[in-house]
Amino acid sequence: MKKCLFGIFALIVSIALNAQTEQGDWMVGGNFRLNTADKNTEIAFTPNAGIFIVENLAFGGNIALESSKSGNNKFTSFGIGPFVRYYFTSTTETIRPILHGSFNYLSTKNKINNVSSSTNTGTNFFVGGGAAAFISSSVSIDALMGYNRTKYKNFDGSGGFAFNLGFQVYINKGLMEKVSGKN
Numbered sequence: 001m002k003k004c005l006f007g008i009f010a011l012i013v014s015i016a017l018n019a020q021t022e023q024g025d026w027m028v029g030g031n032f033r034l035n036t037a038d039k040n041t042e043i044a045f046t047p048n049a050g051i052f053i054v055e056n057l058a059f060g061g062n063i064a065l066e067s068s069k070s071g072n073n074k075f076t077s078f079g080i081g082p083f084v085r086y087y088f089t090s091t092t093e094t095i096r097p098i099l100h101g102s103f104n105y106l107s108t109k110n111k112i113n114n115v116s117s118s119t120n121t122g123t124n125f126f127v128g129g130g131a132a133a134f135i136s137s138s139v140s141i142d143a144l145m146g147y148n149r150t151k152y153k154n155f156d157g158s159g160g161f162a163f164n165l166g167f168q169v170y171i172n173k174g175l176m177e178k179v180s181g182k183n
Helices: 002-017 173-180
Strands: 026-037 040-054 057-070 073-087 095-112 116-134 139-152 158-171
Touching (some): 026 057, 057 095
Antiparallel strands (some): 026 040, 026 158, 040 057, 057 073, 139 158
C-alpha cells in the first residue's frame, strides 16, 4: 500500500512540476542510510533543500538525523550544514552523473546502559560522486558514494567509504514564484 501511495504521489508531482536543474529551480529531497553489523545498528536520514544558482549547480542546506546502537551504547545525533551539488550532462539525459559535497556541525548524545549520558559536538563532511536516475522530468533517485569523515571535539576523527541512497524532487522557478506570491 505504501509503495502504491508513493507511486501515485511521485506521478502527481512529476506531472505538476516538470523541472530539472536550470538556474532558479529548487530541489527538495534527502538520503537514507541503514547499516547493521554484529550488535551494531545505525539508521540515518538527511533531508535537504537547495536552489540552482547557475545551470546544473545547486547550493543548499541539509539536516542530519541519526540513531545508532553499539552494544550497550546508544547514540543520537543532530547535524546541520550546507551542501553543494553539480550535475553533469544535459537535462535530457535519464542518468546524470553528479558530484556532491556536504559539511555538518554535529551534536551527539551518548547514553550508556540507559543510565549515564554525555553530549559531544563535532563536524562531519562527505565528498563523493554518483548518479541521479530521473524516473520523471522532476524526480530522481540518487546513489552517491565517497569519503565520509567525522571528528568530535577532544576525540580522534574517523572516516571511510560511505554509500548513500536518496531521492530529489525538482521544482521549477515559475512554480516557486507562484507559491511564494512573487508571480
